[in-house]
Amino acid sequence: WMEATEPSPIPLSLPAGSQLPCFHGSSTIRNLKERFHMNMTEEQLQLLIEQMVDGSMRSITTKLYDGFQYLTNGIM
Numbered sequence: 001w002m003e004a005t006e007p008s009p010i011p012l013s014l015p016a017g018s019q020l021p022c023f024h025g026s027s028t029i030r031n032l033k034e035r036f037h038m039n040m041t042e043e044q045l046q047l048l049i050e051q052m053v054d055g056s057m058r059s060i061t062t063k064l065y066d067g068f069q070y071l072t073n074g075i076m
Helices: 027-035 042-058 060-073
Strands: none
Touching: 042 060
């Protein structure tokens, strides 16, 4: 059994002199920050996650994918 711990902050800055192609372009870090919703409070994030889970539970594509996983891998 593992206890919940506070997540570590995710460093979202471009490494100096990075040669990685995924970091080329000015929008990479901005897009990551948007994806991680770093501008939201904890309460806002909780509401967003609840909405995302609710939406996923009602989604036909989620049901289809769950059925596929069950049939091919026995995962439910």
